[in-house]
Amino acid sequence: MAEARWLSQTFVHWPYEPWIVQDLLPSGLTVDTYEDAAWVGFTPFVMSALRPGGLPPPRWSFPETNLRTYVRRPDGLDGLWFLSLDVGAAVMLAARAIGAPYHLGALTVHVGDGLVRYAGVRRGGFPSYGLTVRPGAPVAPGARDVWLTSRWRAFTRTGRVLWQTAVDHEPWPLYTADVVDLRQTLTAAAGLPAPSGPAVLHYAPRVRAVRFAPPRPSPAGPLSAVCATVRRHR
Template sequence: MKNPDKILTNIHNRQYPLPKKKWKYFQQWHKTIFLHWEVPVYFLEEYIPEGIELDTYQNMAWVSLVAFEVKNMRLRNLPPFPFISNFKEVNLRTYVIKDDKPGIYMFSIETDKLAEVLLTRIFIGLPYQKSKIKRTSSRFVSHNKTLKQSLDLTIGKIRPQKEKTTLDFWLTERHALYDYMSNKLFRFDIHHTQWDLQELDVTVNNICYKAGKYSASILPDKVQYAEKLDVVLWGKVAI
């Protein structure tokens, strides 16, 4: 995207105003696969840091595993650098809220490049972990021996979404990432246009991920897919 600031002119999908400061990072999310599970609150609530609340939909919490490719990641006013600007990512999240700002809380964030782990920890401040991640047109496979996490998906047919539900919006239209580091709570503000979601046939051949007391099953309650999304991010703010 030649002018990421154009993203900021489309804010109808936000639930609170844009930050007043200028954004710091731009990236594109490609071929994003969402696997969602509906989870009783008690599986997660004690694992959410003090200061933020577990967000619920119809009194149930949700856990999501998101697998995608990041492309053209760069700092504001700098070009992307191919070796470090393009990478694969898998993250495991739940949904939280603070001060009427709904967002996400990560249980883990993985990437396939060691350089990305180092750079994101230094410059952005997110605790990325290095994993073995491979993707083809029909498979997505990830493995992290240290974290004992693994994923094996067979990717099938992509179809237009029949109808975007309130749950679809609740799960995807979030513009804050909350993190707890060194006994402090931080928020990363994010903005993107509304997700253009599609339906995806996917077979979960293997999955080994745990969020709190919940172990992800091979039968997600909901699956979503998106081909591409442009995203801007701000720096972390202590809250």
């Protein structure tokens, strides 16, 4: 089992029409919705003290940025689907073997003067992003806050095989956050239109004792009736 910490993580979530996101998913997964919207999350952070399972030190620390959405299997099991994963360390590229869409890039995270500044550009110069936020007060999480930030597995796919990777960690210590600056082309690179709804923001200074289970095949089965309904309402 791999272990790590997550530091200085910001969640920027945008609502989308469910059919738009469904078109980006593989067969066997249905877009998950909250208040009739699909949600796409832009989440930069620092992966700290990463130790792959069974390996001795050293531990790795590096910036990572996810573009993700929320999905369900036909049996209702929920999880994350990553539209892209940008990372500053080649150690993560091994996860491409199970379909994780990792890309190397130049990524930075700076914390100071009451601000958290993120920047990144993928090798080749596209896509890129710049985000500056001002964290605020602690949040007593409501239902939507929990739904957007608390997922305990991720799905990936290679060929006909759907994989699931379970993750466990302490509850997120969520804070409010205000955007000072935001520029990004990650959504366009993933095949999404520009976000049109207001963003929902959260900030978490740290989560300790993150544990990743080894990936394993995940029964997918046929698309569910919910997926068919999503497509019919385009």
